[in-house]
Amino acid sequence: METRDPPQGVAAGALCLAGLLAALPACHSQESEWPERDPTHHAPAAVAAPPAPHTPPARAPTLRQPRGRLADECARRRRELAAKVGGPAVIWVAAAPENDLDRFYQSDDFYYLTGVEIPDVGLALHVDASGQLADEVLFLPPHDPQFETWNGKRLSPGPEAEAATGFRSTAPVGEASARIGGWQAPTLHVAGSPPPELPGGKTDALRSALDALRLRKSDYEIDCLANAITITTAAMRESMAAVRPGAFEYEAQGLLEGGFIRMGSERPGFNSIVGSGPNSVTLHYERSDRQMQAGDLLVMDVGAKWKYYTADVTRTVPVNGRFTPRQREVYQAVLDAQTAAAQAARPGMTIGDLDAIARQVITGRGFGPGRKYFKHSVGHWIGLFVHDVGGSVPIEPGMLFTIEPGIYINEENLGVRIEDDYLMTEDGAVKLSDGFPSDPDAVEALLAGS
Numbered sequence: 101m102e103t104r105d106p107p108q109g110v111a112a113g114a115l116c117l118a119g120l121l122a123a124l125p126a127c128h129s130q131e132s133e134w135p136e137r138d139p140t141h142h143a144p145a146a147v148a149a150p151p152a153p154h155t156p157p158a159r160a161p162t163l164r165q166p167r168g169r170l171a172d173e174c175a176r177r178r179r180e181l182a183a184k185v186g187g188p189a190v191i192w193v194a195a196a197p198e199n200d201l202d203r204f205y206q207s208d209d210f211y212y213l214t215g216v217e218i219p220d221v222g223l224a225l226h227v228d229a230s231g232q233l234a235d236e237v238l239f240l241p242p243h244d245p246q247f248e249t250w251n252g253k254r255l256s257p258g259p260e261a262e263a264a265t266g267f268r269s270t271a272p273v274g275e276a277s278a279r280i281g282g283w284q285a286p287t288l289h290v291a292g293s294p295p296p297e298l299p300g301g302k303t304d305a306l307r308s309a310l311d312a313l314r315l316r317k318s319d320y321e322i323d324c325l326a327n328a329i330t331i332t333t334a335a336m337r338e339s340m341a342a343v344r345p346g347a348f349e350y351e352a353q354g355l356l357e358g359g360f361i362r363m364g365s366e367r368p369g370f371n372s373i374v375g376s377g378p379n380s381v382t383l384h385y386e387r388s389d390r391q392m393q394a395g396d397l398l399v400m401d402v403g404a405k406w407k408y409y410t411a412d413v414t415r416t417v418p419v420n421g422r423f424t425p426r427q428r429e430v431y432q433a434v435l436d437a438q439t440a441a442a443q444a445a446r447p448g449m450t451i452g453d454l455d456a457i458a459r460q461v462i463t464g465r466g467f468g469p470g471r472k473y474f475k476h477s478v479g480h481w482i483g484l485f486v487h488d489v490g491g492s493v494p495i496e497p498g499m500l501f502t503i504e505p506g507i508y509i510n511e512e513n514l515g516v517r518i519e520d521d522y523l524m525t526e527d528g529a530v531k532l533s534d535g536f537p538s539d540p541d542a543v544e545a546l547l548a549g550s
């Protein structure tokens with residue numbers, strides 16, 4: 101997904117309504133494809149045709165076993181957070197609120213520090229004057245048999261939860277003031293909503309500390325993101341079976357997201373962008389209801405999550421299997437811009453530096469000036485959130501980011517974006533998302549084989 105840069109000024113409600121009205125006549129207007137039933141035909145059972153041969157889906161890719169253990173990771177992150185924020189202080193981080201209809205999804209900050217997927221709970225850290233973690237409590241719902249009848253077993257306060265999470269202690273939610281009231285600290289830092297008995301928390305220092313920690317990925321996190329990328333590119337390959345003139349964009353999206361689930365992703369990291377022809381120039385197109393036509397390009401900007409880490413990969417493919425000379429010209433400019441930025445990337449450079457390199461290639465091919473055709477930034481951090489936290493700082497080894505130049509020519513209904521995910525190392529950027537090729541000949545070959 102490309103970065104929103106500069107911020108968008110469109111009223112979302114108006115946009116949705118306009119899109120809905122524009123799309124109505126096209127919805128589900130095709131004739132039924134079922135053959136007419138012949139009332140005189142009664143096939144005897146003995147000669148009934150065998151069932152159609154069943155083609156099983158390709159085997160799901162093998163995923164990595166992440167290096168390390170989540171509970172140990174989270175315990176280390178809490179110690180590092182205490183040292184970064186400093187003390188004496190109390191830190192409160194709230195979990196995300198319950199949502200009855202969707203699968204619960206924890207807030208990124210709370211998951212980062214606990215690995216716990218329970219709504220409406222919280223954690224408290226007591227940081228001493230030297231920045232050491234003096235005490236910590238994970239507040240959990242009390243044991244509730246009625247809840248477990250409907251929803252299954254969940255962690256409740258006690259030794260079992262402490263062993264599972266690595267927290268020194270646990271306590272029932274609602275007992276925050278009783279449990280931490282004795283902590284001597286003049287400053288309270290909060291992320292999310294603190295309990296009412298903890299008024300007046302500050303947010304700035306905690307936010308910047310969390311951002312800085314989350315930006316630098318551990319081996320465990322790199323492995324999680326590598327798995328998300330593996331699933332994403334494998335499912336993109338499978339989705340090519342639904343890319344052909346006459347098929348709807350949602351057919352490709354359905355194969356893609358079905359592949360995500362089948363391969364072990366808990367959900368997409370953001371709404372899949374599957375836009376053909378005129379939709380290829382809409383940066384965050386979200387409807388996926390157009391019928392693809394020969395001559396279209398299809399932009400697929402998608403990402404699976406794996407253990408909360410989000411991939412973000414874009415490929416642009418010709419719907420009828422072959423790029424036109426004009427499409428290939430534009431495509432090659434985008435690919436060369438990405439390659440130039442990726443090859444130049446070194447520790448100490450910023451994403452802004454990479455943006456300048458890519459933009460120079462694109463304007464050099466006549467697609468300029470400035471942001472006329474390359475309308476967004478060249479990349480962003482990735483991690484728990486698709487546009488992950490961290491801000492404009494130099495890229496260091498261990499950081500994960502995208503490089504995703506694009507050219508969008510509205511008057512030709514021609515949009516091309518190519519996006520890959522990279523790990524910075526001491527020697528430069530390593531592309532992690534090469535499971536789906538981006539070379540134009542390789543893309544055509546892949547479409548021909550699917």
Ligand SMILES: [Mn+2]
Pocket residue numbers: 101102103412480502504519
């Ligand atoms: Mn992106």
